[in-house]
Amino acid sequence: xxxxxxxxxxxxxxxxxxxxxxxxxxxxxxxxxxxxxxxxxxxxxxxxxxxxxxxxxxxxxxxxxxxxxxxxxxxxxxxxxxxxxxxxxx
Amino acid sequence: xxxxxxxxxxxxxxxxxxxxxxxxxxxxxxxxxxxxxxxxxxxxxxxxxxxxxxxxxxxxxxxxxxxxxxxxxxxxxxxxxxxxxxxxxxxxxxxxxxxxxxxxxxxxxxxxxxxxxxxxxxxxxxxxxxxxxxxxxxxxxxxxxxxxxxxxxxxxxxxxxxxxxxxxxxxxxxxxxxxxxxxxxxxxxxxxxxxxxxxxxxxxxxxxxxxxxxxxxxxxxxxxxxxxxxxxxxxxxxxxxxxxxxxxxxxxxxxxxxxxxxxxxxxxxxxxxxxxxxxxxxxxxxxxxxxxxxxxxxxxxxxxxxxxxxxxxxxxxxxxxxxxxxxxxxxxxxxxxxxxxxxxxxxxxxxxxxxxxxxxxxxxxxxxxxxxxxxxxxxxxxxxxxxxxxxxxxxxxxxxxxxxxxxxxxxxxxxxxxxxxxxxxxxxxxxxxxxxxxxxxxxxxxxxxxxxxxxxxxxxxxxxxxxxxxxxxxxxxxxxxxxxxxxxxxxxxxxxxxxxxxxxxxxxxxxxxxxxxxxxxxxxxxxxxxxxxxxxxxxxxxxxxxxxxxxxxxxxxxxxxxxxxxxxxxxxx
Numbered sequence: 001x002x003x004x005x006x007x008x009x010x011x012x013x014x015x016x017x018x019x020x021x022x023x024x025x026x027x028x029x030x031x032x033x034x035x036x037x038x039x040x041x042x043x044x045x046x047x048x049x050x051x052x053x054x055x056x057x058x059x060x061x062x063x064x065x066x067x068x069x070x071x072x073x074x075x076x077x078x079x080x081x082x083x084x085x086x087x088x089x090x
Numbered sequence: 091x092x093x094x095x096x097x098x099x100x101x102x103x104x105x106x107x108x109x110x111x112x113x114x115x116x117x118x119x120x121x122x123x124x125x126x127x128x129x130x131x132x133x134x135x136x137x138x139x140x141x142x143x144x145x146x147x148x149x150x151x152x153x154x155x156x157x158x159x160x161x162x163x164x165x166x167x168x169x170x171x172x173x174x175x176x177x178x179x180x181x182x183x184x185x186x187x188x189x190x191x192x193x194x195x196x197x198x199x200x201x202x203x204x205x206x207x208x209x210x211x212x213x214x215x216x217x218x219x220x221x222x223x224x225x226x227x228x229x230x231x232x233x234x235x236x237x238x239x240x241x242x243x244x245x246x247x248x249x250x251x252x253x254x255x256x257x258x259x260x261x262x263x264x265x266x267x268x269x270x271x272x273x274x275x276x277x278x279x280x281x282x283x284x285x286x287x288x289x290x291x292x293x294x295x296x297x298x299x300x301x302x303x304x305x306x307x308x309x310x311x312x313x314x315x316x317x318x319x320x321x322x323x324x325x326x327x328x329x330x331x332x333x334x335x336x337x338x339x340x341x342x343x344x345x346x347x348x349x350x351x352x353x354x355x356x357x358x359x360x361x362x363x364x365x366x367x368x369x370x371x372x373x374x375x376x377x378x379x380x381x382x383x384x385x386x387x388x389x390x391x392x393x394x395x396x397x398x399x400x401x402x403x404x405x406x407x408x409x410x411x412x413x414x415x416x417x418x419x420x421x422x423x424x425x426x427x428x429x430x431x432x433x434x435x436x437x438x439x440x441x442x443x444x445x446x447x448x449x450x451x452x453x454x455x456x457x458x459x460x461x462x463x464x465x466x467x468x469x470x471x472x473x474x475x476x477x478x479x480x481x482x483x484x485x486x487x488x489x490x491x492x493x494x495x496x497x498x499x500x501x502x503x504x505x506x507x508x509x510x511x512x513x514x515x516x517x518x519x520x521x522x523x524x525x526x527x528x529x530x531x532x533x534x535x536x537x538x539x540x541x542x543x544x545x546x547x548x549x550x551x552x553x554x555x556x557x558x559x560x561x562x563x564x565x566x567x568x569x570x571x572x573x574x575x576x577x578x579x580x581x582x583x584x585x586x587x588x589x590x591x592x593x594x595x596x597x598x599x600x601x602x603x604x605x606x607x608x609x610x611x612x613x614x615x616x617x618x619x620x621x622x623x624x625x626x627x628x629x630x631x632x633x634x635x636x637x638x639x640x641x642x643x644x645x646x647x648x649x650x651x652x653x654x655x656x657x658x659x660x661x662x663x
Binding site for chain 1: 165
């Protein structure tokens with residue numbers, strides 16, 4: 001399993017369109033991918049689910065952990081963390 | 091007789107039977123199924139998903155056919171429908187807890203909605219509305235019930251609803267809907283826009299309309315004076331019938347003027363330009379018979395979304411409008427928010443007097459990057475046509491100079507980044523009396539100006555135009571308005587620089603003639619007023635208009651002015 005911690009950069013947080021972008025990106029990988037808020041690892045959710053992702057309510061400045069396990073786990077985590085750090089083009 | 095009031099957002103009169111439009115509500119009962127039924131129920135679930143997906147796909151197609159940007163809503167619904175967590179939970183409930191399919195769906199959505207309700211964010215609330223919509227769609231598909239939409243109507247009716255959603259209006263059969271009455275929505279709502287483009291009379295914001303009206307009841311919708319009447323006696327019915335007939339004949343007659351050249355009887359051409367609020371096909375079609383865009387409200391680009399529009403996105407849309415109008419001017423008003431207009435994704439502090447507060451250009455000075463992005467996009471798009479950029483809420487010479495400096499900044503940035511950009515004209519909106527009074531100085535700093543009569547009226551008469559308790563003080567025909575406008579027009583005409591009216595008065599039945607008489611040669615208005623204004627122009631002589639304007643400026647009250655104009659223009663109206 002691969003894990004990386006990151007900080008939400010964009011103003012609107014992981015809501016609305018950035019959330020859709022994230023879920024769409026996650027769904028392209030074969031690995032199981034999860035995301036959670038730092039310190040709330042018990043509440044990690046399926047990163048391919050828009051509903052669960054929105055329920056996390058990740059806002060600008062929040063710290064999050066992206067983890068993946070499967071054949072493309074490294075690429076998946078790197079790609080998704082970069083996507084978050086790019087600020088979703090905002 | 092019962093009478094109710096509403097906001098007439100799409101003009102006209104219609105009478106007919108009420109069709110109360112209530113979206114389908116499925117009965118959901120909790121039943122235990124036997125283990126050998128589970129796979130059958132899972133198949134039923136998949137069938138419902140496939141059905142829902144097909145409905146959404148055909149709706150998406152309808153939207154793109156109309157060139158509507160409502161497709162995004164469908165995208166959000168698709169996303170929920172295809173969420174792996176939804177599938178997992180529903181099939182889990184069916185297989186492990188032996189729920190019947192509808193109960194499994196309902197319980198899953200209830201859980202998800204509860205989960206989302208804990209998130210404190212406005213945007214999430216919209217997603218909850220989307221979730222409920224998808225849940226209902228799935229449950230209805232489980233029942234094998236076809237979507238009850240407004241496309242399936244078989245006889246002409248008056249549609250009454252709490253609210254109409256884009257998915258409702260997308261499929262609306264325009265030949266079967268005589269009028270629309272809803273509880274919610276205003277002049278800029280989706281329903282209003284659709285109603286106007288289909289020329290269906292619409293009365294929105296009628297309080298409790300669903301409780302007040304009986305299904306099938308015969309009513310009359312007067313979307314000229316904003317009245318809904320029921321239980322009428324035969325005399326009253328006759329009265330409405332006559333009014334409707336008169337209105338129908340008048341509209342037909344006026345329509346003939348839509349495409350004529352706006353030239354007065356004595357040969358003076360008047361530019362009739364268009365106010366547009368989006369770049370929809372419907373709006374751009376009017377390019378064929380207008381002299382340009384006198385007011386391109388750019389707010390739509392910023393509203394109803396979750397983040398600021400990018401420079402690329404703006405460039406593309408401005409280019410589209412410029413191309414539609416060829417070499418005719420397109421006047422882009424820079425972002426005008428604050429006051430009564432807010433953005434979901436920008437938290438603006440609450441103000442005591444928002445109309446006197448940090449709005450429009452002032453707000454853009456607080457967030458110069460937002461304005462700069464818009465200016466860069468405008469400059470880049472300008473290569474495609476004849477672009478005029480106009481700043482709203484200008485009150486002083488400093489405002490003008492500061493705005494112009496930002497244009498310069500944007501230009502040098504673009505040069506440095508090796509983007510090509512086009513020439514633009516720079517102008518101001520005159521809506522604050524202070525700038526009107528120093529028009530002689532302002533005219534030297536700008537290429538053109540346009541008078542925003544709605545705000546000019548509110549600021550000149552000190553009336554908050556959103557406050558109903560002072561609405562009688564909002565007098566658009568106040569003599570001070572015409573004197574002030576006369577002063578501005580003369581100053582700009584003397585300097586040889588274009589001046590236009592793009593407020594409501596520009597396309598006003600009574601006001602347009604006065605403006606011409608004051609020296610205005612450019613009027614800009616919503617598409618709905620074009621025919622009527624052209625009719626006024628082609629039946630007017632300058633001498634007559636000047637006499638009218640002179641008389642109006644010397645009358646002392648609005649009432650006198652309205653009475654005088656109604657009489658003086660009776661042969662044209």
